[in-house]
Amino acid sequence: MDYFPLSFDLKQRPCLVVGGGEIARRKIELILRAGAKITVVSPLLNQELETLRAQGAIDHIERKFEEQDLDGIYLVISATENTSVNERVSYLANQRQLPVNVVDSPDLSTVIFPAIIDRSPLLISISSGGKAPVMVRKVRELLEATIPQHFARLAVYLGEVRSRMKQTYSDIDERRKVTENFVESGVASLTSAADRDAAEKFLFADPKARSQEVSQGEVYLVGAGPGDPDLLTLRALQLMQKADIVLYDNLVSEQILDRVRRDASREYVGKLGRGAFTAQETINDKLVRLAKEGNRVLRLKGGDPFIFGRGGEEIESLIECEIPFQVVPGITAASGCAAYTGIPLTHRELSQSVRFVTGHPKDGHVELEWREFAHKNQTIVFYMGLGGLKSICDQLISHGRAATTPVAVISKGTLPDQITIVGDLENIYDRITAHEISRPTLIIVGEVVSLMPGFDALI
Ligand SMILES: C[S@@+](CC[C@H](N)C(=O)[O-])C[C@H]1O[C@@H](n2cnc3c(N)ncnc32)[C@H](O)[C@@H]1O
Known part of the structure; x- marks a missing residue:
């Protein structure tokens, strides 16, 4: 800075x-x-x-x-x-x-x-430290278009009722949550006297009911996408701003965490790197306990929570304990990596189906119903498959898939340091071992890989 x-x-x-x-x-x-x-x-x-x-x-x-x-x-x-x-x-x-x-x-x-967006008393200042005025103008243009004019009136109104809010809702967290619910409810744009009445009713007519509403914790199970923060959904961003506590995985990048509400507490509960291994049962219990304590808990997961994300197990324990929750889909690694490499996962002539498969090896072997993957014109996307790549290729060839079937291995897909290595079932393993390739990696097998721009020059 x-x-x-x-x-x-x-x-x-x-x-x-x-x-x-x-x-x-x-x-x-x-x-x-x-x-x-x-x-x-x-x-x-x-x-x-x-x-x-x-x-x-x-x-x-x-x-x-x-x-x-x-x-x-x-x-x-x-x-x-x-x-x-x-x-x-x-x-x-x-x-x-x-x-x-x-x-x-x-x-x-x-x-x-700085450049200023003035919705007084709301003010936004934008600066590039004098380095890129054009970017400042661009950001300003984007923000001006997305921040509704009535936000200024809302901010004025909230300023006016601030001391009444303090008297009505003495707990600071409770007050913040009631205010957030009010702003999100869209109850009032405060353009008319009727709007003002609606606002008064929301905030002050039944404070007990409002307090009860916000004292109950909940869990947001949110897909953070494959890495590029621009691939977060709007709903994910909204909930990231609402949460009190964030439990996140190793696939969730710093750039994505940067978009979480500043004063939300964060806890890494990944299963690799960054800290100790966290068992799934510990995560399930933690979600329940934190929500019971009245927190809005954001469970942020790489990609989509329901695709190799163990999101199913987490909601099972929430359902069991009657904790309210929402699930927000994310862009799964297969879609993100395919889009950022220019590989269509299906194609009218080359592939009529796509499968997402775990390629996680046990003792160096990947156990799958290999016969199902043998016939051509289907795309198979292997998650967690780097360690089992040799086994995957050998099995596909020995079960009848052509050795010349194109393969792409994508490392850190959608991130600025994404690397894509292409080959076929016969040679991809040797090509990969010649490179230093970092996880996470995704393997796409199928004729569609040949449609990737520049494929012929790379093969
Ligand atoms: C436990 S799975 C989680 C998948 C995630 N729920 C999803 O929908 O993408 C982790 C695997 O996803 C794949 N993966 C996730 N993000 C990736 C990325 N940015 N680039 C390449 N592969 C990725 C890798 O195969 C990694 O081993």
Whole structure:
């Protein structure tokens, strides 16, 4: 992080702007909206600033900058086209440890101006530390389009009822959950008096019932997809923002965890790496216990929770203990890896069916009904199959599948360091052993692999 974003209360605080031209005007308009008490020092003012001065919105000192102008100032902005003036203002402000912004000169600045989305009192600031203004504009455009205008009214209303909420719901967690339910319920966009009545009714008509609603814990069994955070579903993102506690697997990347509510506690319950092995029964019991304690528990799993994810066992214990739960599907590794390598899993001519199979070996052998996989024009996707690759290929060939059947092995599918190695049943094992390949890996066997862009050059 190059800069730390903080919000500055500028109301009635003296701020100095050096320069009276267009660049200065843009900054002045911004900080005026935050209630700053602005003094402009400059021999000249442009027309718009002259108008602001005449309206009493800013003060003007009609001369060049002098050191004593910094006395009693909270924020300094230097917006002149004269480099030596900008350098001097920056130097003197720094000597006094005053925050200073020199327009278009990050090297001379200790604070920079972010782009702002203003739904006051909701404010979003976006910055690239001066490195990629186009990306800042793009992010702003995306956010502007997705944040409803009525959020501003909701935020104002919640500010107004804040102390009543504190009296009505004295427990902080309970208050947060009731408020979240209110915002999510879409009960009121607060455009009319009727809307306001509906909001009042929701929050204050039957607080006991509301408290009961939120005191019951629940579990969200959520598929986090194969790795690329952009493949999370909207529902997954919503629940990731709602959860109090997150239990996650080794397939859930840091980038995905970054999208979980900041103050939710996190616990790794994977079966590989990162920490001790967690037995499935321990996870099942933990989900039940945490939900009984009134938590919203997010069980975040790689891919889809119901595809080789043991999600079925987890919901069995929830059903047994009558814990409310929701299951959110995720993009399974087969779909993610196939899409990111350009391999269609089915195809009108080349493959009329696809199977997801566990390739997990026992003592180096993979036990499956191999005869079922022998005939051509079907795609077989092996999960957890890297250690059993040799056995998989040998068995398929010995049960009649052509040795020339194309195979793709995809490592870390959908992630920036995805690697794909292709070959056929005869040679893929040797090709893989010649590479250092990291888990997780997925194996796709079938004629469709030959449709992958660039396949002929790779084979
Ligand atoms: C225990 S299974 C979980 C599958 C998961 N529930 C799903 O729907 O994708 C783990 C296996 O999924 C596959 N896998 C998961 N994510 C992957 C990825 N990003 N790239 C390649 N294979 C992946 C690997 O075969 C890995 O051994």
